[in-house]
Amino acid sequence: EHDEDMIRSADHIIELGPGAGAHGGELIAQGSLEDVMAEENSPTGRWLRGTGRYAAIRNRARNPLGMERRIIVKGAREHNLRNVDVEIPLGMLVAVTGPSGSGKSTLVDKILKRSLARTLQGAKAIPGEHDQVEGVEHIGRLVVVDQAPLGRSPRSNPATYTGAFDHIRALFAQLPLSRQRGYSAGRFSFNIKGGRCEKCQGGGALRIDMHFLNDAFVSCDSCGGRRYNRETLEVTYKGRSIADVLNLTAEEAGEFFNKVPRLSPLLSALCEVGLGYLRLGQSANTLSGGEAQRIKLAAELAKTSHDGVLYLLDEPTTGLHHDDVKVLLRVLQRLRDAGHSVLVIEHNMEVIAESDWVIDLGPGGGRHGGEVVAVGSPGDLISEKDSPTGKWLAKAERDVEKSQSFS
Incomplete structure (x- = not known):
């Protein structure tokens, strides 16, 4: 398990590591939550203590000028989306957040991705119901980085x-x-x-x-x-x-x-x-979904692309330990710093906290969702009373402060 709430609720924790592959295979810590948190050499213990977490909750957009270059999805009404208009700034790391069933995948995958793929790549998949997508001229290439296997053949490596x-x-x-x-x-x-x-x-x-x-x-x-x-x-x-x-x-x-x-x-x-x-x-x-996804990111990192790429990722932190999440964040930020745009659907609070811009859907799931509840920097969301994600970010900050006082 990687989920923090599950780990904190466990009666007994067994941690292996310290790394992956040849760098792993050792018993790092075991015992109660307090035992693991007190273990200095435990990556999970450091994470649970809050060392270095949420230190970069952004109080403002990294590059406000990025709002001049943006994609606008107008009249999105597929499934439970309620005829919403969504502005996505380019040149930033943007997180689409909200409870399960709030409309995140419908907006990003069924409407935005399919619409851009038809325009830029000649794809045949029909987008979900919406009026139009503006700002496509700002995108040179669309890259979807998912956790699907690298190829149909096991000979791929x-x-x-x-x-x-x-x-x-x-x-x-x-x-x-x-x-x-x-x-x-x-x-x-x-x-x-x-x-x-x-x-x-x-x-x-x-x-x-x-x-x-x-x-x-x-x-x-x-x-x-x-x-x-x-x-x-x-x-x-x-x-x-x-x-x-x-x-x-x-x-x-x-x-x-x-x-x-x-x-x-x-x-x-x-x-x-x-x-x-x-x-x-x-x-x-033999590769996990997370490993396959990072290999795809590595292939992109090695390219010298100057055509304004938009990277789409759906919950890229699924199955990743906190240390792996930090590595993933550095990679996404490097792609952003190279002048590209990164759009992620995400529940992980550490990724959301370090995003430049957040689009929060909700307030609930299914028929209780489908609305844009809040937009802005992570710091902006904390002050939004109606934002479920803002409430979790505020709670995360408080939890880290308590954990750091423990250490």
């Missing part, structure tokens, strides 16, 4: 999705032994014939039909799970074969390829989003 593998294969194709043998970059792909192991067809594992049970997978006895044939593995860069490289973590690969300009930004981006522990060749179907 962090290296292929970010484009790092293209540069790695090109590098191996330029090595002396590759030139001598006439190997192209395609030789180092595990998806096509030539360099891959044909027994497992580059998968590294063999499927065993278990009839009425789920299929089982065992390591390929021909390549030993390395995906490639013997001749391909004979080509090495700084002593490592292509299979060895795919087994490196993003952090290790960053050091290994630190003199390769085209690779460094991609690998650095994976580390920056907190995924330095992932192996480059790790199958996409």
Whole structure:
């Protein structure tokens, strides 16, 4: 569990860590809430004590001039939305908040996203009922960053999705032994014939039909799970074969390829989003939704885009620990600082507190929602009596003050 209220209500807490992947696997703390909060080395304890939380509740918009460049959704009336007009400033980190069922996903996903996708990308999905969306000319590109798997094939991995593998294969194709043998970059792909192991067809594992049970997978006895044939593995860069490289973590690969300009930004981006522990060749179907989402963000970070991108994210903090939320926030703020716009549907108070602008829907869910209750900076919402999110922000501030007095 990551939810604070659930953790605070638990009779006994067991915390693992201190990090993820190779940096985790240790018992950090266990016991009552008070025991964990008193543990100095506990990331969860620090979080529960309130260290560094809500320190940046914004009392005003980061860039008021951003209101001059904005998107306006007019007459939104799909589902429970009550013919509302919503102004979304660009060049900011904007949070759409409100109780479950208040109309957040309807507004952002069914109306705004679909309308922009039809205009900018020629998509066919029909937007929800509304009059019009103004300000589309301010957006050069629409990017939806969700927690869906990286691809339909389990062969997708962090290296292929970010484009790092293209540069790695090109590098191996330029090595002396590759030139001598006439190997192209395609030789180092595990998806096509030539360099891959044909027994497992580059998968590294063999499927065993278990009839009425789920299929089982065992390591390929021909390549030993390395995906490639013997001749391909004979080509090495700084002593490592292509299979060895795919087994490196993003952090290790960053050091290994630190003199390769085209690779460094991609690998650095994976580390920056907190995924330095992932192996480059790790199958996409073993990644969590949060990991898949951050890989997509890493791919965006590595791009040099100047066309005013609008990033849409639906509850990006789902399944993330507080430490991961902080990493995610830094990434979203970096995209904003690069001149892009970030729009998130969010319940997490720490993300809302550090947003530049908040659009609060409500006041309740279903037929009790569908209205714009409040707009403004997080600090503005605290003073709004009718804003459910404002009340939670005020409570969060008080809770942190109490927790900090505990420490």
